[in-house]
Amino acid sequence: MLNYFLKRLFVMLLMIVLVSTMIFFLFRTMPGDPTAFVVDPSIPPEARQQLLERYGLDGSLWDQYKVFITDLARLDFGDSFFYNRPAIEIIQEKLAATLILMLTAMVFAYTMGIFGGAWMAWRRGSRLESLGITISLIFRSAPTFWVGLMMILLFSVRLAWFPAQGMRTAGTGGGTFAEMFLNLDFLRHLILPAIVAGMYFMATPMLIMRNSMLEVMSEDYIEMARAKGTKERHILYRHAARNALLPVVTAGALFIGASIGGQVLLEVVFSWPGLGREIVTAVTRHDYPLAQGCFIIISAMVMFMNLIADMLYAFLDPRISYN
């Protein structure tokens, strides 16, 4: 088991180096250079040259790559061109905002999804089941930014229950984590985007759960439980649902990995200062260190959560073993 884990970890590291290399060259083949975003192009050519030197972009591509990869080995992504601060600092700040939003959305989506999915399988063929599927699919297929806008229109503008955008009321909050995230104001701002995102994500766990429940329900031990006269609800949640959870766990683990990138459209609609928005602007601004850092962290997270999902399997299902 440990052996397997270490082997996977090693492969993962190799993959990260490979991905980083690809990302590095991909950004440099992009047309345009970062000096184009310095206020506007009116700066004289000598000044552009100076700026390139300051950014470390004056050397050959190979030299730049060597610097990049040695820095990466020390987990240093370099300084963001735009913010003039270490890219990792910016990423940390934004990652917190994104993760809180996405994890809240995930808890919402997976709780609703797992219970709803199990229940729907149990009530297979009923009108309520098709209603549930339809609703979850509607939210899955509707563009999130549109749903977001409609929710803002209804709950913020018309009813004024929730704030329309941002992470906190302008001018409040402070520097520390507690001041920023552990307060009612933040919670009020979190609810609307989290629900919109949650509704969007809900269909996946719900339908997976439903399908896997249907499979489980045809098993003999369910029949057995029925024959024993166990209560319906007991059979549903104690016997069937627990065994049907496995595929949902995989989906969930992968979801966490992918969620780092955030929901760019939602972040834009709700002016949520998350990593997704930051990645988009970093790319358009040619802020290489920041953009590279974001993508490397995202790919590392996806790989890592994949590994976690695989390891979890061994615990959840005794038939799987990595020896």
Next chain:
Amino acid sequence: MKRISQKKVWLAVMIAALMLFTACGDGSDDTEPTGSDIPDEEMGELVPDLTFLSSLPEANMVNYEMSQEVAEELQLLGVNAESQPMDFAVLLDVLYGDDSDYDAYTIGWSGRIERLDPDMFIHSINHSDNANPGGNNTNRYRNPEFDEIADAQRREMDIDARRELVFEAQRILAEDVPKITMYSRANMQTYNKELFEDVINIPGEGLFNEWTPFSIKPLTDETVLTVASNVNIDDMNPLSSISVYGWRNLRLIYDKLVRLSPTIEPEAWAAESWDVVDDTTIDVVLRQGMTFHDGEPVTVEDVKFSYELFIDENVEYFGSFLTPIDSIEITDDDTIRFNLVEPYAPFITNTLAQIPILPMHIWENIENPVQYTNEDAIGSGPFKLERFQTGEELVLSKFDDYFEPVHIDGYIFQIFASPEGVLTALELGNVHMVSYDLVPSHTEQIENNDGGRYDHLELTEGDDIGFFYIGMNLDRKPFDNKQFRIAMAHLVDYDLALDVHLNGYGARGGGGLTIVEANEFWHNPDVPIYDTYDPERAREILVEAGFTWDSEGRMRMPVE
């Protein structure tokens, strides 16, 4: 719709004329291009195929449309022309790249406040010194007579004499048409008139300028102004900040010797006065009794230190304003003398009005000033920095000891992800002013004011001193031919740009127009410019200039 039918009529007339003349085979009317009896091989070479680089429609719809229009007009004249939209960054790369591989393009110059001084629009973008790859003269315009005047206005320290020179420069540009200005956009902005009053609107900057924070007064107990932005700001270090909005805030935290008044005249600010001793010597007397936000006094040493720091650290953003400085000396307790390498007319309006005064007692101890994050920026301006939350907000409070105290308790510069978000916040009363130009659909929405939703908002219109134009590569045929450029100026439908594409919010352009009317002091109103859309006239000009059309109807260059 109207335009299309006009074109159809034009096309029909053309075809009819073509048929008529081929039938007659007699070119008696020399204003008509087709019927020429010169054999093709004796005509000049073909006018080369032309590509107009322009913006993606989502980036600038007007430029995108106008560029298509002009390409179509040229096609009707028998030139193979096409419009090629591209990403802004890529376009810049082409225009400023080493290869200079382009025929023509559409782009614009934004109307930043230092561009009210005519040096940028006269010298930087038209002087032949800047006509090499990487330079701002991307039209490759070279005219020794013009260069002389452009140099002279830069050296002329007397403002009236300088104005004459700038007027003369504009006359030459209008005649030579190195580029064709299509339109200027109006700065449409808005603020909450129920909560605040006394805003100032400045050409090129709009409402969130240098003066509104000084003049604005609260009408209710809401004493903190919230300003909405849809662009991010970078950092609080004056030596490294490179975003326009970073600077619009920094100049309120840091003070400057001179500020440009709302009517764009230099006004002594942190300076008590200045004196042009001779063309290359300027004495500045510092205002007494000023302090930094941490209580330390502002001294002439701080001023000298700041300017030298900017020079020593090679701050790119201000490079062109600082290179004219030869040395700075302190002549007495409150006087600083600037010695210039050569006379530099924009010294007061640009250099003194741009460089912030930094506290020496803080910055002299910093090892690498350009890399310093300056999270607790200490300046001597009217506002103190409370907090800068990257990508979210900048919170500033009133500095009580400032010599000209402001009327609000502070302001919050709040960053939104999209203009839609700002509009909602405006409607809900969460933000009180915008710092950027509203998108046209929002202007309309606020103006229509459905159901009185925007009753509390006042829409403001300001003229922009920037402009959008068609640039031409004068190193290439046919743009090296002045008459061709003049003809081109007749192919641009200026009214279409303004009335249709901009809904009337803006100003018309014209051939060679560089300093637009909004810049009242420097604009030369007496120069006739080519600013009418008249394809018929364009054709006449081309015929007079010796352009001919071959048997296939393709335009040919004049025989040399």
